[in-house]
Amino acid sequence: MRAPLIILIAVCFSSALKADYVKVSRDAVIRAEGNSSATIIERVEAGTLLPLLSNELIGTGYLKVTTPLGKTGFIYKSWVRIIKGDIPAETITPQTTNELTTSGNLEVHVINVGQGDAIIIRCPDGNHEMLIDAAELNAGFRYPGSQTEFRNYISAFQQENNPIEVAISTHPHSDHIAGMSWVLSEYQVSLYVDNGMKNTSGTYGSLEQKIIDANINRKQLNDSVIPDIDFCPREDVNARILRPAGYDEEGMDPNDYSVIVRVDYGGSSFLFTGDAEREMEHKLMNDPETAALLDVDFLKVGHHGSHSSSDTTFLNVVTPTIAAISCGAETVGTNVSHKHPRMVTVNNLIPYLGQRNGMETSLEAYNRSSGKWEVVSSKAALYITNNDGDMIFLSDGSEIWRRGDR
Ligand SMILES: [Zn+2]
Incomplete structure (x- = not known):
C-alpha cells in the first residue's frame, strides 16, 4: 500500500503548485466571504471559468476565486468543478448574469x-x-x-x-x-x-x-x-x-x-x-x-x-x-x-x-x-x-x- 500513498502525496503536492481553476456547473452567486449569509458580490452563469486562489475549503465549504470582474470572492464548492492547471487564455471572458434566464418550459x-x-x-x-x-x-x-x-x-x-x-x-x-x-x-x-x-x-x-x-x-x-x-x-x-x-x-x-x-x-x-x-x-x-x-x-x-x-x-x-x-x-x-x-x-x-x-x-x-x-x-x-x-x-x-x- 506504500507505493500508491507516495504517488498520491506526489500528485497532491505537484497539483498545489499549479494555478488551478474552477468551472461553474450551474448559475451561481459569488459572495464576499465564505458563508451563505455573506453579501452576494457577483452572479455567474454555468460554464464560467474562474481562477482558484486556494485549494482549501473556507468557512462552510467555499472556494476562494477571482471573480469575472477581477474581485476576490467565494463560491460554494458543490457549484463548481476544480480543474487542474492554468485556465485556458482564450476562455477568460467575463460572464456575469443579472438577466432572468428562461427555458420556455x-x-x-x-x-x-x-x-x-x-x-x-x-x-x-x-x-x-x-x-x-x-x-x-x-x-x-x-x-x-x-x-x-x-x-x-x-x-x-x-x-x-x-x-x-x-x-x-x-x-x-x-x-x-x-x-x-x-x-x-x-x-x-x-x-x-x-x-x-x-x-x-x-x-x-x-x-x-x-x-x-x-x-x-x-x-x-x-x-x-x-x-x-x-x-x-x-x-x-x-x-x-x-x-x-x-x-x-x-x-x-x-x-x-x-x-x-x-x-x-x-x-x-x-x-x-x-x-x-x-x-x-x-x-x-x-x-x-x-x-x-x-x-x-x-x-x-x-x-x-x-x-x-x-x-x-x-x-x-x-x-x-x-x-x-x-x-x-x-x-x-x-x-x-x-x-x-x-x-x-x-x-x-x-x-x-x-x-x-x-x-x-x-x-x-x-x-x-x-x-x-x-x-x-x-x-x-x-x-x-x-x-x-x-x-x-x-x-x-x-x-x-x-x-x-x-
Ligand atoms: Zn419531512
Missing part, C-alpha cells in the same frame, strides 16, 4: 437538501415562482448542510428583486420550514400558505413572529375558502390545492395535514404531497372532487419515500410515469434513524414509471425485512436526491423529463 427544481423538502417551480414565462417547503436546519442533530444548500440554490436561482408569487409550508416540521423565515426576509413573497397547524418548536415560533412582523399576506389550508395558489399568469398553467373531505379531522399523524398541491401545464401534470401518509392518501381517493385530480404524470413522493406513504392503491390512482424522492444520505443526520427511502416504496413505484432515457442507475433503499440498506439497479424514471443530487424537471406542456436526460 415549466421548471420544477427539487433541491438536494438532504433529509427535508425544498421545491421551487418556475412558470414557463421565466418570471413567476412557487416555493414548496424550505429545507431542514443545518444543526448537527438535524441535517448538516441542508440550509446552506437551500440558501445557496435559491440565491442563485432567484434574483433578489424578483418576487416569489407563492410560498407554501406543507406542514410545520423543521425539515420543511427551516428556511422559510430567511425566504420571507430575502424576497418579497406575494402569498404565504401554511396548513394552519401550530408547533412548539423555536423554528416555528420565529417563523410565526416573522410573518406577523413583516405583515406577510398569509392564507391557511383551514380557511373557509381554499387558498388560490395559481402563481403563473399563463392560462395553460394551473396550480391548486387539493383539500379532501376530512382533511382537518382530529387525531391524524401531523404529516397527514400536509398541503397537497397539483400543477398542470398543458397536458402535463404534477402532484406534490408533502409528508402525507396513507391516511391522507385515502382521504384524497375517497373524496370524488380530489380523487378526480389525482391522476398525474409526475409525483413528488410523499414523506421522503417512507413506507408510511405511496400505498399501491394510491399509486393505482395516481399512475405516475416519473417520480422524485427528496431524502438524505444513509449515514447523515436525521436519516440515520429515519432510513429513507424504503425498499417497499421503491418497489411499489417502479412498475408505474417510464424509463430514464435508457440509462440504468443504482438506487439505495432501506429494506425493513432484512434490516439492511440494499441496492436496486433500475432504468425506472425514479429520481432520488441522495443519488441524483439537485434535480430539474422540465415540461413543454406535454412531456416531462429531467434536464440532462435528453
Whole structure:
C-alpha cells in the first residue's frame, strides 16, 4: 500500500503548485466571504471559468476565486468543478448574469437538501415562482448542510428583486420550514400558505413572529375558502390545492395535514404531497372532487419515500410515469434513524414509471425485512436526491423529463 500513498502525496503536492481553476456547473452567486449569509458580490452563469486562489475549503465549504470582474470572492464548492492547471487564455471572458434566464418550459427544481423538502417551480414565462417547503436546519442533530444548500440554490436561482408569487409550508416540521423565515426576509413573497397547524418548536415560533412582523399576506389550508395558489399568469398553467373531505379531522399523524398541491401545464401534470401518509392518501381517493385530480404524470413522493406513504392503491390512482424522492444520505443526520427511502416504496413505484432515457442507475433503499440498506439497479424514471443530487424537471406542456436526460 506504500507505493500508491507516495504517488498520491506526489500528485497532491505537484497539483498545489499549479494555478488551478474552477468551472461553474450551474448559475451561481459569488459572495464576499465564505458563508451563505455573506453579501452576494457577483452572479455567474454555468460554464464560467474562474481562477482558484486556494485549494482549501473556507468557512462552510467555499472556494476562494477571482471573480469575472477581477474581485476576490467565494463560491460554494458543490457549484463548481476544480480543474487542474492554468485556465485556458482564450476562455477568460467575463460572464456575469443579472438577466432572468428562461427555458420556455415549466421548471420544477427539487433541491438536494438532504433529509427535508425544498421545491421551487418556475412558470414557463421565466418570471413567476412557487416555493414548496424550505429545507431542514443545518444543526448537527438535524441535517448538516441542508440550509446552506437551500440558501445557496435559491440565491442563485432567484434574483433578489424578483418576487416569489407563492410560498407554501406543507406542514410545520423543521425539515420543511427551516428556511422559510430567511425566504420571507430575502424576497418579497406575494402569498404565504401554511396548513394552519401550530408547533412548539423555536423554528416555528420565529417563523410565526416573522410573518406577523413583516405583515406577510398569509392564507391557511383551514380557511373557509381554499387558498388560490395559481402563481403563473399563463392560462395553460394551473396550480391548486387539493383539500379532501376530512382533511382537518382530529387525531391524524401531523404529516397527514400536509398541503397537497397539483400543477398542470398543458397536458402535463404534477402532484406534490408533502409528508402525507396513507391516511391522507385515502382521504384524497375517497373524496370524488380530489380523487378526480389525482391522476398525474409526475409525483413528488410523499414523506421522503417512507413506507408510511405511496400505498399501491394510491399509486393505482395516481399512475405516475416519473417520480422524485427528496431524502438524505444513509449515514447523515436525521436519516440515520429515519432510513429513507424504503425498499417497499421503491418497489411499489417502479412498475408505474417510464424509463430514464435508457440509462440504468443504482438506487439505495432501506429494506425493513432484512434490516439492511440494499441496492436496486433500475432504468425506472425514479429520481432520488441522495443519488441524483439537485434535480430539474422540465415540461413543454406535454412531456416531462429531467434536464440532462435528453
Ligand atoms: Zn419531512
